[in-house]
Amino acid sequence: MKIDIRYFAGVRETVGFAHESVDLPGGVATVGAVRDFLVARGGAWAKALDTRRALRMAYAQQMADESTPIAEAGEVAFFPPVTGG
């Protein structure tokens, strides 16, 4: 399954870029599983998406949690807690 991944703010800076397309292995079916897949790459992804740090996730441009299901060509985003207003 191919999906788009977007990174914002401090997460974007740590990863080093804002967007990538990823071909997921079979069995990766939730937003949390996408995060785990990226963390397993190690390096900047492990640092940026570390589960011990405050991390927010979105799917299809709506706030999501680890159990949110994903679909082909979907858009997953990772970012820190928001600070607008």
Place this chain on the structure above:
Amino acid sequence: MAVRVQTADFDCSAEIAALRLSNPKIGAVVTFLGTVRDMNDGLAVSEMALEHYPGMTEKALADIVAQAKTRWDIIDALVVHRVGPLMPQEQIVLVAVAAAHRGEAFCACEFIIDYLKMEAPFWKKEQTPEGARWVDARVSDDDALQKWKGNQ
């Protein structure tokens, strides 16, 4: 009901006039205006940059305004939020809510800004004498949201 995300500054008087003149049943307009402070968490702030998630931001703001409309008897609402580089004292965000009477407008306006701060995907980065830093989310903002969640 309108939401806008823009780099340009906005004219509060013009925005309020456009909102209130759209409907003669309006008897109250409550506004919140957020501006850039020159100090945060003990450090001087010389500039602030606002990043957002294009597409999701507009959806999140529209959803928050729609929730406010469901909870209170309001006639119209407007959210304008700026992004990009901003200097101290510049305007960041305007929330304006119009209703027949002030009570509903006050509540809906506070609800919209409280939810915006917790759920709309904006991030602030400050320039300080010690370098650039991302602003941390505030626990007090989360407390403000819990107030509304416990008061459905």
